[in-house]
Amino acid sequence: MAKIVVLGAGISGHTAASYLRRKLSKKHEVLVVSPNSNYQWIPSNIWVGIGRMTRKDTVFPLTPLYKRKGIGFKQAKVVTFHPEGDAEESMPFVKVEYTSADKKGQQEKVTYDYLVNATGPKLAFDMTEGLVPGTNKAYSVCTYDHAEHAWEGLRALIDKLKTSGERAKILIGTGHAKATCQGAAFEYILNVEKELVRFGVRDRVDMTWISNEYALGDFGIDGMLLSYGKDVMKSSDMLEMVFRDRGIRWITGAGVTKVEDGKAHYENLDGEYKTEEFDFAMLIPAFSGHGFKAYDKAGGDITDKLFKGFMIVDADYTPRPYEEWTVQDWPETYQNPSYPNIFAPGIAFAPPHTISKPRKSKNGTDIFPAPPRTGMPSGITAKLVADNIIESVNNGKITLPHKGSMGNMGAACIASAGYGATQGMGISITTFPIVPDYKKYGETGGRDVHKTFGDIGLAGHWVKLTLHYAFIYKAKMRPFWWLIPE
Amino acid sequence: MTQKITKSQKARMQNPIIQFFKYLWLNIKIIRIVALGHGGTRKG
Numbered sequence: 234m235a236k237i238v239v240l241g242a243g244i245s246g247h248t249a250a251s252y253l254r255r256k257l258s259k260k261h262e263v264l265v266v267s268p269n270s271n272y273q274w275i276p277s278n279i280w281v282g283i284g285r286m287t288r289k290d291t292v293f294p295l296t297p298l299y300k301r302k303g304i305g306f307k308q309a310k311v312v313t314f315h316p317e318g319d320a321e322e323s324m325p326f327v328k329v330e331y332t333s334a335d336k337k338g339q340q341e342k343v344t345y346d347y348l349v350n351a352t353g354p355k356l357a358f359d360m361t362e363g364l365v366p367g368t369n370k371a372y373s374v375c376t377y378d379h380a381e382h383a384w385e386g387l388r389a390l391i392d393k394l395k396t397s398g399e400r401a402k403i404l405i406g407t408g409h410a411k412a413t414c415q416g417a418a419f420e421y422i423l424n425v426e427k428e429l430v431r432f433g434v435r436d437r438v439d440m441t442w443i444s445n446e447y448a449l450g451d452f453g454i455d456g457m458l459l460s461y462g463k464d465v466m467k468s469s470d471m472l473e474m475v476f477r478d479r480g481i482r483w484i485t486g487a488g489v490t491k492v493e494d495g496k497a498h499y500e501n502l503d504g505e506y507k508t509e510e511f512d513f514a515m516l517i518p519a520f521s522g523h524g525f526k527a528y529d530k531a532g533g534d535i536t537d538k539l540f541k542g543f544m545i546v547d548a549d550y551t552p553r554p555y556e557e558w559t560v561q562d563w564p565e566t567y568q569n570p571s572y573p574n575i576f577a578p579g580i581a582f583a584p585p586h587t588i589s590k591p592r593k594s595k596n597g598t599d600i601f602p603a604p605p606r607t608g609m610p611s612g613i614t615a616k617l618v619a620d621n622i623i624e625s626v627n628n629g630k631i632t633l634p635h636k637g638s639m640g641n642m643g644a645a646c647i648a649s650a651g652y653g654a655t656q657g658m659g660i661s662i663t664t665f666p667i668v669p670d671y672k673k674y675g676e677t678g679g680r681d682v683h684k685t686f687g688d689i690g691l692a693g694h695w696v697k698l699t700l701h702y703a704f705i706y707k708a709k710m711r712p713f714w715w716l717i718p719e
Numbered sequence: 720m721t722q723k724i725t726k727s728q729k730a731r732m733q734n735p736i737i738q739f740f741k742y743l744w745l746n747i748k749i750i751r752i753v754a755l756g757h758g759g760t761r762k763g
């Protein structure tokens with residue numbers, strides 16, 4: 234009998250647990266450890282943040298589902314890793330601390346044969362002074378709580394504008410020089426813009442996009458060349474076209490350093506220190522590792538064998554200049570090289586380097602996006618990790634036939650650009666591969682332009698809404714859920 | 720100079736009949752790109 238412990242019940246942890254349970258015989262144990270009692274479909278937080286959905290639409294409780302499906306669940310957070318066991322425990326284990334009301338604060342050793350670390354990112358608001366969701370007129374949409382709060386803030390501003398006739402400034406984008414997840418902020422600014430039109434106050438609001446990207450449409454993946462109708466255009470041109478159409482001004486190459494009441498201070502690539510004022514802001518924080526510690530059998534600190542911020546996997550971490558980066562640097566199996574029974578799919582793995590070109594300001598400050606790992610690669614990498622563990626359990630030895638590098642994987646980003654059955658809008662972008670392969674697709678910016686395309690229209694909104702329902706159906710493990718691709 | 724979204728393009732973007740067919744096309748295209756496999760990049 235094997236025991237597989239999955240840390241985290243986000244897109245990657247929940248996907249891994251679902252496939253492990255579906256394909257492994259019941260004599261093997263699958264146990265999920267996650268601090269939140271709910272599953273949340275994070276992409277739809279954008280719509281919670283404009284009041285078009287509520288948290289009820291985007292979350293469901295995990296306990297009843299896991300009970301029905303035979304998946305163990307501890308509402309707890311991992312605190313330390315002990316991949317060799319310790320003086321009393323011969324099995325590898327993680328120490329967890331309960332977060333559920335009944336056992337809050339209690340610690341326990343959870344042993345495992347295989348460990349899937351799918352703890353995603355820490356939302357590192359503390360890396361930007363004054364950036365605390367819901368204070369200083371700045372909000373976040375990274376969790377459903379944050380998104381609900383953002384909607385309250387936005388709603389209050391809209392009400393004020395409707396009654397006062399005043400003007401207002403809205404600032405949306407990234408809140409740190411090395412933030413990622415520009416796509417979410419991009420969706421939010423376009424949705425907010427559409428809502429302001431709907432409420433009849435758009436003409437009194439100045440909207441500004443602020444981002445650490447060198448150019449619009451970089452999205453942390455070095456931008457892309459894409460087919461758009463009969464043309465081939467740069468993602469920067471596509472986004473510029475959209476922002477101009479919506480009357481949104483943009484500031485790029487900006488690393489926000491500090492937020493004060495209605496003010497965002499930032500440094501740009503020219504080395505200038507500037508301030509942007511706002512009445513409402515939504516700024517995505519930096520994403521960091523959780524700062525976990527790891528110990529060997531004797532209690533010695535072996536954190537650097539497991540973590541480099543995020544978890545170390547089969548990537549090539551040799552430092553090299555941008556010009557020498559290759560797709561082969563990117564991991565294929567998400568297995569930790571020191572402890573082969575530990576895997577880290579989704580955002581939890583440490584990338585070998587960024588995807589976007591690293592840039593410094595004239596003062597030497599790094600200002601460029603961290604590499605994103607969106608929902609689709611998070612799901613795909615989790616499924617392949619689950620498949621490899623299943624093979625290993627069934628073969629009685631570690632076997633890794635399933636591989637999936639972000640340098641040989643496509644992704645779709647359906648960016649919502651406004652909500653509504655007939656008035657909605659979506660910007661659909663696909664990219665293949667996610668990490669540009671400049672050797673294979675040297676002529677077309679590292680991507681296959683037949684598989685890298687953009688489209689704008691109402692259909693994109695319908696696709697996004699379909700994905701919302703389809704992925705929640707899949708996450709609830711309803712009949713034939715596994716037919717829905719990641 | 721950046722392209723502009725023209726009035727006629729905008730009308731097409733919001734036309735439910737055109738967009739219904741676009742919806743079908745988008746789903747097929749996305750599934751083909753995303754679900755049709757992924758793999759490693761290293762030899763051996």
Ligand SMILES: Cc1cc2nc3c(=O)[nH]c(=O)nc-3n(C[C@H](O)[C@H](O)[C@H](O)COP(=O)(O)OP(=O)(O)OC[C@H]3O[C@@H](n4cnc5c(N)ncnc54)[C@H](O)[C@@H]3O)c2cc1C
Binds near residue numbers: 277374417579580
């Ligand atoms: C607002 C927003 C919109 C987005 N929109 C899109 C989109 O449209 N399309 C798309 O593809 N991607 C989108 N993304 C990105 C997508 O949400 C992420 O790629 C995805 O959630 C990553 O999955 P993950 O499982 O690796 O991490 P998460 O989803 O962050 O899951 C991490 C899990 O680990 C748990 N955890 C944390 N700490 C611990 C601990 N100490 N012990 C145990 N468990 C722990 C958490 O509670 C959580 O359950 C969006 C992101 C945001 C913030």
